[in-house]
Structure formats: C-alpha cells, structure tokens
Amino acid sequence: MSDANKPPGPPGTGGNENSYFENDVLKPEFVRREDMEPVAEQMARDGLNMTQLNRFFRHCRRIEFRLRRKETTWDETRPEVQKLSAHAADAYGKGQKVPASFKKFIDDNVSRTRTERDFIGGFMEHFETLMGFASLYAKKGQRG
Numbered sequence: 001m002s003d004a005n006k007p008p009g010p011p012g013t014g015g016n017e018n019s020y021f022e023n024d025v026l027k028p029e030f031v032r033r034e035d036m037e038p039v040a041e042q043m044a045r046d047g048l049n050m051t052q053l054n055r056f057f058r059h060c061r062r063i064e065f066r067l068r069r070k071e072t073t074w075d076e077t078r079p080e081v082q083k084l085s086a087h088a089a090d091a092y093g094k095g096q097k098v099p100a101s102f103k104k105f106i107d108d109n110v111s112r113t114r115t116e117r118d119f120i121g122g123f124m125e126h127f128e129t130l131m132g133f134a135s136l137y138a139k140k141g142q143r144g
Helices: 033-045 050-068 074-082 084-093 100-112 116-137
Strands: none
Touching: 033 100, 033 116, 050 074, 050 084, 050 100, 050 116, 074 084, 074 116, 084 100, 100 116
C-alpha cells in the first residue's frame, strides 16, 4: 500500500486528525486500548521513561486543575499549553531525555488544542490514557 493510501495512524503519531471530538463526543481512538497501547509501547521502545513522562503529565495536570478551579482563564493559560512543544523540544534536544516520538505526540496534541474543552476533555483524556499504558512498558526511575 502506498503512503498516500495508508490510513492515518493512531492519534499523536502524525495522523491528520484535527479535532478530539466528533458529534460533540470524544473520538474513541484517543482512549481506546487497541489504538493507544501500541503508541505507548513504541514510545517506551524509543526510550521514553516514566520519570520524563510523569514530569510532563504533572505539569499538564496542574494546568488542568487551575482551569477547573477557575483560578485562570483559557486565554491566560493557552500560551502555557502552547509552550509544551518548546519544553518537549528542549527535553529532546538535551541528550534526548525524551524520544522524538514523544516530542511528536506533544506537538501534535498541542496543535490540536484550541479551546479549554479541547485541553481538558481531549488532550488530558488522551494523555492520561498514554500514561496508563506507558506504565506497562516504560522504564521507571531512569533518566533519559
């Protein structure tokens, strides 16, 4: 099958998805085991470890909590979400503390996140799923 005829890969792997939602509901491929477990397994094979993954996830969770508690607005927070790509690039560039596949995951999902709902109901649900499956494969407590 030629590259032009291949279906897009799972979310966060370079597919051409542009929204987390379809008919106002989160698309299943963002949380479905058969889509997300292989992504997590590949990132672990690429060298992603739980230390770095947890660092990014905790940062995102703090953003989410501030939004949910109405301590900040989406307009105030959006630049912080957009900077996640810069943080991933920095971690990748500094001795590849994160693999290119994780950097791409962050880049793809930051570009897909346009609203508070996208972030909380799409990005965070998707990232939480990745975290769950990564715990099966990624090394724990090691620096990249």
